[in-house]
Amino acid sequence: MTTEIILENISLTLGSKRVLKPLDLSLRSSDLTILVGPNGAGKSSLLKLICGDHQPDQGRILFDQIALPHWPLDKLARRRAVMTQSSEIAFPFTVLEVVRMGANLQAVDAHDADRRAMLALEAVDMERLAGQRFQALSGGEQQRVQLARTLAQVWSPCHEGQANFLLLDEPISNLDIRHQIELLQLAKDYTKSGGGCLAVLHDLNIASMFADRLLVMQQGQIVGDGPPNEILxxxxxxxxxxxxxxxxxxxxxxxxxxxxxxxxxxxxxxxxxxxx
Amino acid sequence: MRSAAHPGSASLSGDRSLLGWTSLLVLSLILICVAIVSVTQGASDLSAVRLLSFLSSWITDQNEGMSRRDAIILFDIRLPRLALGLLVGAALATSGACLQGLFRNPLADPGIIGISAGATLAAILAIVLGNSLFAPLEAFLGLYMLPVFAFFGSLIATITLYTIATHRGQTSVATMLLAGIALAAILGAGAGILTYLSDDQQLRDLTFWSMGGLGGATWGKVFTCLPFIALSLFAIPFFAKGLNALLLGDHQARHMGIDVQTLKRSLVLCIALAVGAAVSVSGTIGFLGIIVPHILRLVIGPDHRFLLPASALLGAIILVLADMIARTIVAPAELPIGIIMSALGGPFFLWLLLKNRQVLAL
Incomplete structure (x- = not known):
């Protein structure tokens, strides 16, 4: 059974600027959907709408058939995890402590949270730095830790027939080429196991390598939608x-x-x- | 590498839970020792040995008892003072830790950014206008007039400051500090005007706020602030996980299932309750809220599940110790504890400012 995120006739105005023109969109689990487009096209705004950070001017967003505002926040957090572009953390947490914040949502006890956090850190190749202070890491390492935290929050792609979703805003912008590919492969595997993933990317080649479905945005509209080899x-x-x-x-x-x-x-x- | 380098913290690298639990245990033991020493130190001699022998005879039910003089010193002077010190210290340090989590920076302190000033102004209002303008309220609230007023004073100050310093979910450190200074100045001016209006008796009552201290502690005062501080200290640990998530950012915390608005409102309420009650019985004691959480973060890290209770314990320890210095250093007279805390805390704050210079980017 596929889970869907459905956007019905939504539009978004921030200040006096029309950021998104009315659009309909449905995102299926089992697809790695990648959103590309020039700066200011509205990619991040669309992602923020889906996360609930922005409220649409009109229309509604359904996650698994329930409108977003009707989801209890803690239940929603167990079904979808978000990685934003900002990765600042105000106080000196260790890498493990950061990832454990995500793992806590699924864990039954502290030991389980540690185990889940370490699994997620291994997935992003950061387990050796678990004891480091987050602030002492490089930008790319911080990004991988944030990705691990996001992954740990919805570790199983699929639970009792219901898919979980990863929403990633430029998750690989600071990474070297090896980690870019490894992390996109991770997202790909996640969707192959039944989970859903929407990622905003800038690199068209990486997008073309991994996307099942490519969404191309321009000036607040989706102007291309389909497999990369058809629409690029x-x-x-x-x-x-x-x-x-x-x-x-x-x-x-x-x-x-x-x-x-x-x-x-x-x-x-x-x-x-x-x-x- | 101060935090991650503790090899004994746990089997798992980066996990400081064991260190957190150990610190709580050690701090509790220190607190008990400090409490015992504190009731035996002072202008009068009531030695630890005599106290302990009295306690043991009381436990074993041998009715030796202590002299009437000792009993009065212990039960009517030192114990209420100790209790007040514990409550106020725990309240100020814990609300400092909460405030720093809420503002996402280590420089927030109720005394520095005007929150205590809000409580002070409201308390002065209650004293000066208590038997005229607010007479019906005073008849209704009785002893609780002061803490209730101080609570609303600190609540309004906290909300005002947060509204000014936060724009689109981002709190600016520079704006917060500067707005805090302005707020404290405005509130101080209000307090000054009220002081002019006050009569001699009221003036005497007011003087102690300008310095802050635990002098004149009575069981009455203890029980006046107890419900407010106890409620706040009881509620705050429930927000620990939310506060941790909040350090990643408002949006990120919401993505992780935290109702950020409710969390912030509850925190502001708890901080106002604790600071209001503390100020109403002890005046303005600054810097405790900034020193204690900072030292603890260096040792056990910023995880609020440990930081909040540890702040309560260490806050109580430091305030009781400072009070011991205050009443023994120039005995039989005593220094206001606010002066001691400022003398210690001022340099500490400057050091912290220098250390955070890049972060502040003023």
Whole structure:
């Protein structure tokens, strides 16, 4: 049975700015859904709506058939975990203590919380630094610890037929290439085991490697929705990023890749101009 | 590497639970010793040996008893003073720890950022206008007039400060400290005006607030502040996990299932209850709320499940010790304890400011 997050005709205004135009969207568990788009397209705002950080101007968001405001916060926290971009922690917690805060939600006792926290730390390759102070870590290490905390909160992808969700806002922005791939693989495995995952990413190649479903946003709208090899085209990239890049499709490989070299013909040297 | 480097903390690296439990046990034992020493120290001689022999004879039911003079010193002077010291110390240190969690920075202290000043102004209002404007209220509240007023004073000050310093869920340290200074100044001006209006008797009552101290402790005072402080100290540990999550940020705490608004409101209420009651019986005693949690964080880490009870214990220990110094150093006269705490706490606060210079980015 798939669990769904359904957005019905929602829009969002922050201050006087229309951040999201009315949109409908349904996110299925078992899919790794990746949200891409230029800066300011509304990706993080959409994710924040789904987390409940922003309230939509109109419409409603259903998680597992129940509208978000009707979910008791503690029950919801056991079904979906959120990783935000900010990873500041005010006081000198150790890595283990940070991850244990997530693990506490599922744990039956302190010993169980420790065990779950260590499992999550092993998953992100941080178990050796469990005793370090969080503030002493590098940006990438902090990001992996936050991911471990998020994972520990909804460790089982699926419980009694109900899927849990991971909502990740740029989870790999500070990571080296190996950890980028390992952590996306972790998210992929999570969805393969029945869980759900929505991640905001900037790297189109990583997105194309791992996404079951790619959502492309521009100016508060979803302008592309589907498997990466269907929707990633030269034209779409030119349209949303305002730059002409070559989308390569090697024969026999289902994953398109994009090299950050522009190709532009002699007649059109202003490759930075926005075609729209 | 002060925190993670404690190898004996537990079998699991990074787990400081064992250290937390050990600290609570050690602090409890120290508190008992300090309490015993404190009732035997003072201008009059009531030695620990005599106290212990009295206690043992009382337990074994041999009715030797102590002299009437000793009994009066013990039961009517030293014990209420000890009880008041324990309550006020625990209340101030614990509310300091809560306040720092709420504001997400280690520089918040009820005395520094104007919360005690709110309680003080309200208490002065109660004293000066108690038999005129607020006469019906005083008839109704009786002994509890002062703590109730002080509670509302500190509540209003805390809410005002939090509203000013927090913008879109982010609390600015600089704004908080500066707004706290402004708030304390405004409230101090109010207190000054009221002092002008007061008569001689009221003036004498008021003087002790400007210094802060446990002098004149009676069982009456103890039982006046007990319900407020006890309620607050009983409730606060239930917010420990929420406070931990809050240190990750408001949104993050909500994602982890914490009802952040309810948590913050409950915390503000508890802080106001504890600070209001403490100020109403002992005046302004600053810096306890900042020194105690900071020392404890260095040793056992910032986990509020241990930090809050440990703050209560260490706060009680330090205040009782400071009170012992206050009443023995110039015996038979005594120094106001507020002066001792300021002399110790001021330099400590400056050191903390220097250490946090980058964080503050004033």
């Amino acid at each position: 085209t030269n034209d779409l990239i030119a349209q949303i990023f305002g730059i002409r890049l070559q989308v390569n499709r090697p024969p026999g490989c289902p994953i398109p890749y994009i090299l950050p070299q522009t190709f532009f013909d002699a007649a059109e040297p202003q490759h930075m101009s926005n075609p729209s």
